[in-house]
Amino acid sequence: MHLRDKFGRPLRLAVIGGGPDSWIGRMHRGAAEMDGWFRVTAGVVSSDPQRSRASGLAIGLDPARSYGSVPDMLAGESARDDGVDAVTIMTPNDTHYGFAAAALEAGLDVVCDKPVAHDHAQASDLVRRTRARGRLFAVAHGYSAYPMTRYARHLVRDGAIGTVRLVQVEYIQSGLATRVEDGPQSSRLRWIFDPARSGQALVMSAIGCHAQHLASFVACANVARVMADVGTLRPGRKVIDHVSALLEFEGGARGSFTVTQAAAGAENDIRLRVYGETGMIDWSHREAGYLKLAMQGEPVRTIGRGDPGLPAEILALGRTPRGHPEGLREAFANIYAEMAQERMARELGEPVPAFPYPRVEDGAHTMAFIEACIASQEKGGWAQVER
Known part of the structure; x- marks a missing residue:
């Protein structure tokens, strides 16, 4: 019998943020x-x-379950026999920890x-709280949930390219190539250009964390130290829009x-190359x-999602035959699934699958990585990433 059939119902989810538009x-x-x-x-x-x-x-949403504040929702749902099982948080960055x-x-x-x-201190606290409460905590790093990035990790983990020697990752966008903070959308974007709200380094909070996580995920190793150039490409900007770093x-x-x-002129793109002793992906x-x-x-071989011979756990991540495009929504869906x-499985006493979806521990490593990049810029050399 399917696990969901045994459980008898879908899990109930509350959303924090993410309105109709x-x-x-x-x-x-x-x-x-x-x-x-x-x-x-x-x-x-x-x-x-x-x-x-x-x-x-x-x-x-049912009017009775469309709440005016997060405390009201948590109290209201805890009082119900059919209260929610989980929340998803998609609000401005400075609210993530508290919610x-x-x-x-x-x-x-x-x-x-x-x-x-x-x-990193706040993220480490979330790790402690998650473990103490015996809860699950996923981070929405959708790029690591594509079938082919999962297969890349599979190849590295199984030694198909030998010991990893070099990892190159980049994530390039053009959304801040102009002074959008002075334009007609500036009021809507105000929180993004406030470092107290967007994070220690805007580009790292927005996209850099995805690149770092994907590199560590596929290489099956965290970053130990960095030497970074942290700053702005757009003159006069008060928030960080560019980071380049050497990694170990x-x-x-x-x-x-x-x-x-x-x-x-760039178009949203993230790219990863991993070189081992005997080959590269x-x-x-x-x-x-x-x-x-x-x-x-x-x-060179090009391997496609849904190809015969792929491991069952990789094939299970796809939903349509090869050649029918799947995208970021499906990757996000893999994390939720x-x-x-x-x-x-936990609640039913079944064997718990060892899924590799991004967890709060990964989020804590990302915050340590960001802080190490900033420390490297400030002192002008290599900086250790806190473990």
């Missing part, structure tokens, strides 16, 4: 419900209580957008890291359904 809100809600593992049943979708209640109705901590203390599992906290991974592999949101978000494998002295299956 929010693309990330639609992404999370659609991903959570895509395979039937979750149902969105409650929420707080605006910091304004009146707007939150009205917007909750606009996304289909996540409150949800954990209420006994709920958490899915959180990145970054999970403002700094645990185990000795070297790496390079470049992220920016201020590259004029190459993945780009532009062709997310394919992975290139180049072994020394052999023709894996966390739901782990939750259901």
